[in-house]
Amino acid sequence: MIDMLRFDTLRVAFTQAQQPALDDFSLVIPAGAKTMIIGETGSGKSVLLLALLRLLPASASVSGQIWFEGKDLQSIPDEELRRLRGATFSYIPQSSGSSLNPLLTVGFQVGETLIEKHGYSRRSALAESMRLLEQFELDRRVATCYPHQLSGGMRQRALIAMGMAVSPRLLLADEPTKGLDGRLVDDISACFCRFRQQIMLVVSHDLDFTEQVGNFVSVLYAGQQIEYGCKADFFTQPLHPYSQALLAARPRAGLKSLLGFAPPQSQRQTGCRFRERCLFRREQCEVMPDLFETRGRKVRCWLYAD
Amino acid sequence: MLINACGLQKIYTSGWYGREKVQALVEATLHIQQGETVGLIGRSGSGKSTLGALLAGLAAPTAGAIFYMGKPVRYPYKGQLRRKIQLLDQHPDQAFDPAYMLGASLQEVYQINALEFSHKTLLTKLEEFGLYAEHLRRYPSQLSGGELQRAALFRLLVLEPDLLVLDEPTSMLDVISQAQIIDLLCSVQRQNNTSYLFISHDLELVNRICHRIYRLTAGRIISGS
Numbered sequence: 001m002i003d004m005l006r007f008d009t010l011r012v013a014f015t016q017a018q019q020p021a022l023d024d025f026s027l028v029i030p031a032g033a034k035t036m037i038i039g040e041t042g043s044g045k046s047v048l049l050l051a052l053l054r055l056l057p058a059s060a061s062v063s064g065q066i067w068f069e070g071k072d073l074q075s076i077p078d079e080e081l082r083r084l085r086g087a088t089f090s091y092i093p094q095s096s097g098s099s100l101n102p103l104l105t106v107g108f109q110v111g112e113t114l115i116e117k118h119g120y121s122r123r124s125a126l127a128e129s130m131r132l133l134e135q136f137e138l139d140r141r142v143a144t145c146y147p148h149q150l151s152g153g154m155r156q157r158a159l160i161a162m163g164m165a166v167s168p169r170l171l172l173a174d175e176p177t178k179g180l181d182g183r184l185v186d187d188i189s190a191c192f193c194r195f196r197q198q199i200m201l202v203v204s205h206d207l208d209f210t211e212q213v214g215n216f217v218s219v220l221y222a223g224q225q226i227e228y229g230c231k232a233d234f235f236t237q238p239l240h241p242y243s244q245a246l247l248a249a250r251p252r253a254g255l256k257s258l259l260g261f262a263p264p265q266s267q268r269q270t271g272c273r274f275r276e277r278c279l280f281r282r283e284q285c286e287v288m289p290d291l292f293e294t295r296g297r298k299v300r301c302w303l304y305a306d
Numbered sequence: 307m308l309i310n311a312c313g314l315q316k317i318y319t320s321g322w323y324g325r326e327k328v329q330a331l332v333e334a335t336l337h338i339q340q341g342e343t344v345g346l347i348g349r350s351g352s353g354k355s356t357l358g359a360l361l362a363g364l365a366a367p368t369a370g371a372i373f374y375m376g377k378p379v380r381y382p383y384k385g386q387l388r389r390k391i392q393l394l395d396q397h398p399d400q401a402f403d404p405a406y407m408l409g410a411s412l413q414e415v416y417q418i419n420a421l422e423f424s425h426k427t428l429l430t431k432l433e434e435f436g437l438y439a440e441h442l443r444r445y446p447s448q449l450s451g452g453e454l455q456r457a458a459l460f461r462l463l464v465l466e467p468d469l470l471v472l473d474e475p476t477s478m479l480d481v482i483s484q485a486q487i488i489d490l491l492c493s494v495q496r497q498n499n500t501s502y503l504f505i506s507h508d509l510e511l512v513n514r515i516c517h518r519i520y521r522l523t524a525g526r527i528i529s530g531s
Contacts, residue, residue, distance in 0.1 A: 014448075040480045041452025094451065097397040149320060149328075152396055152474070153350025153507075175451075178477055181349045181507030205480035249481040251510040257485035261436030 005029040005170065005199050010064035012044070012051050019268040021047045023223045025064070026291075029216075034192070034200040036214035036231070038207065038246070040262050043220040045203040046094060049172050052201075053091060054081055068170065087117040090168035092159055094175045094203075099159060100147040106155075107133070107143025110162045117166060132161040137187065153180050160188060171195060173202045177209045189213050207250055211235055219243050222262045222273040229297030239299040241278050272301070307376065308501050309338040309361060309391075309469060314370035316356050316525075330356040331367070332525040338469065341499040345516035347509060353525040354505045355396070358471040361503060362393035389419065392467040396474035396505075398454035402446040408457055409442030415461050435460045435490070436483075451478035459487065466498060473505045488515055 007027045013020040022044035029035050037045045050056045052066050052073060066073045073081065085091070090113075093099040100109060110132055111125030120128065130140045136157040147155055160176055176192075177185045189212040192200065204210050210217060210231070217234040219227040219242065227240040238244045248256040260277045272278070275285040284302045294304040316331040330353045338344050348354045359365050361372065363383030372379045374387060383391065395401050402411050412432075416423035429439055435456040446454060455478050462470060472491075476484040492515070494500055506512050512519055521529045 038480070041478070041483055042450040046450070097400050149318075151351040151355060157350075175478075182509065184350055207481060246481055249485040251508070251514050255485045255488060255511075255514060257489045258482050261486075264438045264440050266438075266440050 004031045004069055005201070006065075006067040007048075008065040008067070010048070010051060010066060011062070012047050012056065013061050014057075015059045015061070019223070019265045021060075021223050021265065022051070022220075025225055027218060027225070027228065029199055029201065031199060032197055033216060034195070034202065034214050035216045035218060036210040037201065037203045037218050037220060038205060038210055039220035040222075041205070042262060044223040045220055046174050048220075049091070049174055049201065049203060052172065053085060053089065054078075086113045087166060088168060089170045089172060090163045090166055092163035092171075092173040092176050094178065097147075097152065097155065100155060102147055104146075105143065106145055106147060106150065106158045110143070110158060110165055113162070113166050129161070129165065132165055133158065135164075135191070136161050137184070153184065156180055157184065157188075160191070164191070167198075169198055171198055171200045171202075173200070173204075175204055175206075176202065177204065177206045185209055186212075207247070219246070222268055223265070224273060224300060225291065225298075226274070226300040227298065228291075229299075233295070233297060239294070239297060239304060240274075240301050241280050241303075242274050245277075307337055308340045308342075308374070309336075310373040310376075311336050311357075311361060312371050312373070314357065314360055314367045314372070316353075316360060316365070317368045330525055331360070334370070334522070334525070334527050336520050336527060338501050338503060340468070340501055341495060342518070343495065343502040343504055343516045345512035345519035346503055346505045346522060347507060347512055347519060348522035349507065352522045354507075354522055355473050356525075357522065358393060358473045358503060358505050361469070362391055362471045363388065364393065389465045390468040391471070392462040392465060392469070393471040394455075394459055394462055394473060394475050396477055398451060398458045398478065399446060401458045402454065404446050406445070407442065408437075408444055408446065408449065411446075412442070412457065412461055415464050419465060421464065432457075432460060436486070452480065452483045455479060456483075456487070459490070463494060467500060469501045469503065471503045471505070474507070475504070476511070477506070477508075484511075491515075 007025050010022060010025040011020050012022040039045055051062050062074060107126050107129045110129035114120040114125040114128055126143060130143045133142050134140060138154060138157055156178060177188055189209055192213045214231045217231050218225055221242050227243050238247055245258040247253060258277055263273055271287055272285040272289055275281050280303060289300050289302045291298045291300045292304045312335050314331055314334040318328045318330055320326045334357050346354055360367050366381035379387060413423060437457060441453060476487055504512060504516055520527050
């Protein structure tokens with residue numbers, strides 16, 4: 001497989017925070033791979049997607065490179081990036097409540113990229129958006145509704161329909177199954193699985209969805225990548241103690257809670273960031289571990305240093 | 307009996323002269339005892355959030371009645387009733403004023419309800435929710451969904467409510483934060499005998515934490531167990 005998307009030591013910091021929100025993030029994603037980014041809230045998952053799209057606020061300082069099909073997305077002109085967004089890249093944002101324009105009908109919003117990027121007429125874009133909405137079990141009449149007239153789950157499905165409208169080469173999705181019931185999650189999973197040629201980078205905290213859709217899993221903790229590997233290995237034998245805790249906290253595994261919280265940005269000092277909550281803590285953990293390669297996977301933990 | 311809702315109906319009207327009508331709740335009857343966790347499950351758009359909003363006093367039912375401690379409630383909720391029934395929304399990003407820093411939003415609840423406020427106590431209590439002084443200086447747009455949800459839960463618990471309507475309270479959270487919030491809710495319930503109406507579509511989660519479960523389909527409660 002050819003590398004199509006590559007992150008090289010990406011670092012994102014906000015001026016008000018002393019420590020970066022995302023630190024030393026490197027990842028290579030081959031064509032057609034579906035990579036799932038999982039981790040605790042505030043671990044930098046959404047920041048990663050926004051950095052790729054260059055949609056971070058002006059206060060953010062970004063260093064490192066993001067390569068897509070041989071182009072460094074951090075250095076291409078704004079105009080070129082604008083052309084890519086919505087045509088080559090598609091982004092399904094988090095929070096359906098605030099991501100839809102309250103003054104425009106859902107049908108218009110779903111079809112807007114088709115008008116802007118593919119030259120559809122208003123009428124044909126509306127017909128296409130109705131077809132897309134039906135794919136996600138939304139009645140055709142939903143196209144004429146405004147966002148406030150829909151439930152959270154319906155708005156979420158409308159957002160996914162919007163992201164899928166242009167058949168992008170790179171699909172970025174931030175928590176696409178949030179607020180959906182189990183059967184709809186299955187439908188969305190099936191829809192995501194139909195994408196075979198495209199690269200998919202999906203942020204999710206839904207581990208069942210991750211298991212159904214992804215090929216690779218990258219785990220973030222407190223702004224750092226702490227584990228990366230193929231899905232099957234991750235779910236059968238997670239390596240990092242945090243990954244093990246993640247799987248143990250699922251309702252089916254007994255909702256086992258992990259003590260404490262991830263350190264806030266101002267307290268991310270030297271050493272392993274997970275050490276305060278880790279059951280395997282040792283003296284060595286006062287020093288930041290590298291991302292070690294073991295059994296064909298990457299893990300940031302001293303347990304796997306040899 | 308803490309809450310008893312009988313034959314609740316809700317019709318939303320929209321369009322010119324309210325000609326377009328959507329019946330979100332057809333007939334919903336349920337009850338919640340003190341210190342009980344009651345689950346409400348159903349598919350997306352089945353009316354779960356509408357039922358939660360009616361119980362929390364955010365909207366009046368088109369027909370039917372709600373009894374709190376045996377007395378019928380009046381809309382809008384006022385005084386003690388307003389404080390004793392609280393709602394935690396599924397979208398915490400909409401629960402906070404975007405123009406206020408988190409610290410100001412949390413302080414506001416003390417001011418409005420004339421509660422004793424101390425910055426030091428606030429910080430100590432917030433640590434239990436995984437929130438620190440630096441979070442108080444941020445705007446809602448600069449906080450993650452999980453951080454906002456924990457802040458929203460903290461703000462409600464300040465009022466020591468009798469009933470918390472939890473509308474998909476963990477749908478924004480990762481599994482570890484979810485387990486922590488559930489632990490926190492259970493410990494509050496043990497201490498204060500708080501009742502919860504836990505609205506969710508996650509049957510596995512609801513089965514694990516609720517004493518009883520109601521199932522809602524197309525605006526109708528079809529089973530309670």
